[in-house]
Amino acid sequence: MKKWSVLILALTAQLGLMAQQDARALQETARNFMAQGDYNNAVLVLNKALEQEPSNIELGKDLTLAYFQKSDYPRAQATLKPLLERTDADAAVYQLAGMLYKTTGDEKECDRIYKKGLKLFPKSGGLYNDYGELLWAKQDFSAIQQWEKGIETDPSYTGNYYNAAKYYYLTRDKVWSIVYGELFVAMESYSRRTDAIKDLLLESYKKLYTDSDMMKNQDAKNPFVTAFIAAMARQMSVATNGITPETLTMIRTRFILDWFEKDATRFPFRLFDYQRQLLKEGMFDAYNQWLFGSAQNLTAFQNWTAVHNEEYKRFTTMQRSRLFKLAPGQYYQTITAKN
DSSP states (O other), X not given: OHHHHHHHHHHHHHHHHHHHXXXXXXXXXXXXXXXXXXXXXXXXXXXXXXXXXXXXXHHHHHHHHHHHHTTOHHHHHHHHHHHHTXXXXXXXXXXXXXXXXXXXXXXXXXXXXXXXXXXXXXXXXXXHHHHHHHHHHTTOTTHHHHHHHHHHHOTTOHHHHHHHHHHHHTSSOSSHHHHHHHHHHHHSTTSTTHHHHHHHHHHHXXXXXXXXXXXXXXXXXXXXXXXXXXXXXTTHHHHXXXXXXXXXXXXXXXXXXXXXXXXXXXXXXXXXXXXXXXXXXXXXXXXHIIIIIHHHOHHHHHHHHHHTHHHHHHHHHHHHHOOOOOOTTOOOOOOOOOO
C-alpha cells in the first residue's frame, strides 16, 4: 500500500510539473505571437495558459498587454484590476495600469495609480519615467523632478535619461542635455530613439559654445556643473572652427585629459571613464564619428566609415559586445525631486 502511495504522489508531481511546463511553453508561444503583432492568437493562447495556472501573475500581465495592444481596453482593464489588488503586484503591474488609464484618457486615475505605485516601489525607474511623461503631457514642468528621481534611484533605466535630455535641451541648460544625452546613447545605442538623441547632442554642443560666457544662466551652485563648463571653456579656441565631428573629437579629447588631471577624483563618472578607455584604445575618433557624424552630414559620415572601415568595425564590434552601466553614487544633479 505504501509503495502505491509513493507512486501516486510521484505521478501527481510529474503531472503538475508537465502542466507547469505546458503553461510556460504557452506563454512563450503567446509572446512570439505578440512580437509578430498577432494579438488575437496571443490572447487565445494566454487564456489557455491561465486555465492551467489561473494565479500566475506573469500570465495575467501578458494577457493585459495583449488586450491593450489590440485596443480592447475594457478587457485589458478587467484583466488588470484583480492584479492590482494582489499583494504580489510588482512595479510592472502599475506601469501597465498607468499606460492603460493614460491611453483611455482617465488622467485622474492614472495619476493616482502612479503615485500609489511609487509609494510601493520608490526605486522604480519605469514608474518615474511614465509618471513624468504623464505630467509633461499636461504641460506640468515638474515632470523633470520625476525623471531626475528615476535617474538617481534607478540609473540603469534609460527612459529617464531620454526624457531629461530632451527637457534640458529646451531650457537654458548647457550641461545636462549633453551628459544625459550621451549616457542614454551609451546604454541604448541602437534603438529607434538613438538617432534623435544624437541630433540633440550635436546641437547641444553648438549651444554650449554659442556664448563666450558659458556659465551664463547655469547652476553656479552645482560644483559638477562649474567643473564641466570650466573644462569645456578651455577648448573654446577649437570651437571657433565650427562644431563638427572632427572638432568635437579634439574638444572632447582635450576635455578628458583636462578632467582626469583636475576633476576626476572629486567627480568619478563612468561616462568619462568610458571616453578615456576609448581614447587609450584608439577608438575615440570612431566613437565620435558614430555619435555625431550621421547627425552632421550623412554622406561625409559614410565616406569616413568607408575610408576607416577597419577602425570603425573594431569600435562597433566592441560597442555591441559590452554593457554600459553606471556605478552607484555617481549622481551629480542637485535638483530636488518630489513625489
